[in-house]
Amino acid sequence: MSILSGKKILLGITAGIAAYKTANLVRLFIKSGAEVQVIMTPASKDFITPLTLSTLSKNPVHSTFYEKEEENELWNNHVDLGLWADYMLIAPATANTLSKMTNGICDNLLIATYLSAKCPVYFAPAMDLDMYIHPSTVTSLEKLQAFGNTLIPATKGELASGLVGEGRLAEPKDIVSFMENDILSSMPLHGKKVLITAGPTYESIDPVRFIGNHSSGKMGFEIAKAAANLGAKVFLVTGPSNEEVNQASIQRIEVVSAEEMYTACHHYFPEVTIAILSAAVADYRPKKAATEKIKKKEQTLAIELEPTKDILASLGVIKKEQFLVGFALETTNEFVNALTKLKQKNLDAIVLNSLNDEGAGFSGNTNKVTFIDKEEHTIPFEMKAKSDVALDIMNEILKKIDA
Numbered sequence: 001m002s003i004l005s006g007k008k009i010l011l012g013i014t015a016g017i018a019a020y021k022t023a024n025l026v027r028l029f030i031k032s033g034a035e036v037q038v039i040m041t042p043a044s045k046d047f048i049t050p051l052t053l054s055t056l057s058k059n060p061v062h063s064t065f066y067e068k069e070e071e072n073e074l075w076n077n078h079v080d081l082g083l084w085a086d087y088m089l090i091a092p093a094t095a096n097t098l099s100k101m102t103n104g105i106c107d108n109l110l111i112a113t114y115l116s117a118k119c120p121v122y123f124a125p126a127m128d129l130d131m132y133i134h135p136s137t138v139t140s141l142e143k144l145q146a147f148g149n150t151l152i153p154a155t156k157g158e159l160a161s162g163l164v165g166e167g168r169l170a171e172p173k174d175i176v177s178f179m180e181n182d183i184l185s186s187m188p189l190h191g192k193k194v195l196i197t198a199g200p201t202y203e204s205i206d207p208v209r210f211i212g213n214h215s216s217g218k219m220g221f222e223i224a225k226a227a228a229n230l231g232a233k234v235f236l237v238t239g240p241s242n243e244e245v246n247q248a249s250i251q252r253i254e255v256v257s258a259e260e261m262y263t264a265c266h267h268y269f270p271e272v273t274i275a276i277l278s279a280a281v282a283d284y285r286p287k288k289a290a291t292e293k294i295k296k297k298e299q300t301l302a303i304e305l306e307p308t309k310d311i312l313a314s315l316g317v318i319k320k321e322q323f324l325v326g327f328a329l330e331t332t333n334e335f336v337n338a339l340t341k342l343k344q345k346n347l348d349a350i351v352l353n354s355l356n357d358e359g360a361g362f363s364g365n366t367n368k369v370t371f372i373d374k375e376e377h378t379i380p381f382e383m384k385a386k387s388d389v390a391l392d393i394m395n396e397i398l399k400k401i402d403a
Contacts, residue, residue, distance in 0.1 A: 002248075003180050003229070005033030010085035010117070012110045013053075015043035017160045018092040018126040018169035022048060025091065025172040026056040032176060037081065039063065039110045041097070065109055078109055082116035087179065090114065091152070092126030092169045098140040101149075122179060124152040126169035128161050152178050187231025188398055194232040195268050195275040196224045197311070199239035201258045203285035205303060206294045215280035217241030219327075219367060222390035223276055224250050230394060235268040237261055239279060258282050258308035265311050269322065274397060276325045277312050278351070284308060316346030323401050325349045325393075331356060338372060348400065349373045351393060357383070371396045 009029050013022050022038075029036045036057040040050060042064065050061035062081070082088070090097065090110070100111050101123070114121065123144060131137060132154060145151055152175055157168040170178070184190050198220020202210040221243040224236045234250040239261065245252060253268075255261045258281050269275055284305040294301070312326045326347045328338040331354065338352040352370040368383040371393065381392050 002032035002034075002176075003183050003231075004029065004087075004176070005247075007034045007086040008084055009034045009036050010081060010088045010113070010119075011036060011038045011057075012088065012090040012093075012114065013038060013040045013044045013048070014090065014092055014094045014097040014110070015041055015047060016092040016094045016126045016169075017047060019044050019047035021169060021172055022091065023052050023056060025175060026053055028172050028176045030056065030058075032180075035059075037062070037084070039081065039113055041108050041110050062109055065112075078112040079116045081113045083118060085117060085119045087120050087122065087183075088114065088117050089122045089124070089175070089179070091122075091124035091175060093123040094125075095127050095131050095134075095137050095140070098123070098125060098137065098144065102140045102143045121149045122152055122182075123149055124170055124175055125154045125167070127154075127167050128159050129163045129165035129167045132165075132167035150182060184231050187229075188402075189227060189273075190231035192232050192273040193235065193268075193271055194224075194227045195235045195237065195265065195272040195277075196220055196227065197237045197261060197265065197277045197279035197281075198224065198243070199241035200280050201239045201261055201282045201308075202256050203258065203282045203308070204289040205286050206290035206292065208293045211282060211285065212240075213280045213282070215239070215241075217243045217279075218365065219386050219389070220276075220278040221245055222386045223278060223393060225387070226390040226394045227274070227276075230398075232274075235272065237264045237268070237279070239281075258285065258311070262309045262311045262314070265315065269315055269318070272322060274323045274325070274401070275315060275319075276393070276397075277315070278327045280329070281311060282308055310345075312341075312347070313345040319346065323348045323397060325351065325397065328352045330354055335370075335372075335378075338370075339376065342372060342374060347374065349397070369393070373400060 013019050026036050037059045038053045038057055038061045040063040054061045106112050152170050154166055155168045155170050156166045158164050159167055199217030200213045200215040202212045204210050217238055224234050228234050228247045228249045236250050237253045253264050255264055285308050287304040287306045324347050328341050328350055330337050334352055334354045338350050342350040350372050357368045365386055366383055367386050367389045369381055369389055371379040
C-alpha cells in the first residue's frame with residue numbers, strides 16, 4: 001500500500017500543453033488509494049476537459065469561484081478546499097502561475113486556494129527551455145521553495161516547441177514516486193525498523209486439536225499499520241489470524257506455535273529500534289503432542305503441560321538500544337501485575353488492558369489501555385477504536401525514544 005493511501009490530494013492544473021498528462025496523474029493517485037479533487041485554471045480547460053478529470057477522480061472539477069450553471073450559483077469555497085487537502089500539487093505549473101504564486105496575485109480559484117492551504121504544497125513546473133531558465137522564473141522557483149513549498153524539478157527532453165532541453169513536466173509516475181519518497185523521508189520512523197507480534201499461538205495436542213486462545217490479532221495489526229504510516233519498516237510476526245495488511249513496508253511473518261514465534265522474534269530483534277510484543281502467546285504447551293488423533297476412550301483425559309519459552313523476558317535479557325514494549329491483559333490486580341511484568345522482564349514500557357472493561361480485550365474493534373513506562377508513569381486512555389489506540393501507543397513510544 002502506498003503512503004498516499006487514504007490521503008486527500010488537491011491537484012491544481014494550469015494552462016500548459018503538459019496538462020494532458022494530468023489524466024494519468026489522477027489515475028495513479030486513485031490507484032495509490034488517495035482521494036483526489038481537481039482545481040483547473042479557466043485556460044487549462046483548453047488542454048484537457050473537466051469531464052475527463054471528474055470521471056477519473058470521481059469528484060466534480062472546480063475552476064471558478066462559483067458554479068454559473070447552478071440555479072443559485074453555488075460558491076466554491078477556496079478556504080474549505082485548502083483545509084480539506086492533506087497535500088496540494090500544482091502540475092503543470094506554468095511560468096505565469098509560478099509568478100502569481102510568488103507574488104500573491106490572487107485572480108483565480110487555484111491561486112486563492114493555494115494561498116489558503118494549510119497542507120504541504122508541491123509544484124511541478126512545465127514550460128519551454130528559455131522560459132524555464134529565464135531569471136524571473138528562476139527567482140520564482142527560489143522564492144516558492146523559500147516559502148516552504150516543494151519543487152518537483154522539470155526534466156530534460158523534447159519540448160512542445162521542438163527544442164530539446166530542461167522544462168519538460170516530470171512524468172506522472174515520477175511525480176507520484178517523488179511525493180511518496182518525500183513524505184516518507186519526513187516521517188519520524190523513516191529508516192527505522194519495528195518488530196511487532198500479533199495474534200494467538202496454537203500448541204498442538206494431536207494433529208487435529210490444539211491449545212489456543214481467543215486473540216484475533218486486531219490490536220497488533222493496527223499497531224503495525226500505525227508504525228508503517230509513521231515511516232517504519234515493520235516485521236509483523238503473527239500467529240493464526242484472519243486480519244490483513246497490504247502496506248508494502250510491512251513484512252508479514254506467519255507462525256503457529258510459541259516456539260516458532262520465539263525463533264522469529266530472535267531472528268529480527270537485533271536489527272530493530274522498537275519491539276512491541278502484543279501477541280497472546282500460550283504460557284504452556286503439551287509436553288508431548290500425539291502423532292495421531294487421540295480417540296475418545298475414557299471419561300477424562302489428562303494432558304501434561306510444560307512452560308513455553310518466555311519470548312518477552314528473553315528479549316529483555318539481550319536488548320541493547322532497542323525500546324521493548326510488552327502487553328499485559330489482566331483480570332485481577334491489573335496495575336500490580338503489569339508493573340511486576342515490566343520490571344521482571346526488563347521492559348521499557350508495558351501496555352495494560354483489562355478484561356473487566358467492557359469493550360476491551362480480544363476480538364472486538366475497541367480497546368481501553370493504560371501506557372506505563374519504566375519510571376512508573378501511567379497514561380490512561382479512554383475506550384477507543386483499536387486503530388486510534390495504536391496511534392496513542394506509537395505516539396507515547398515516539399516521545400520516549402525522542403526524549
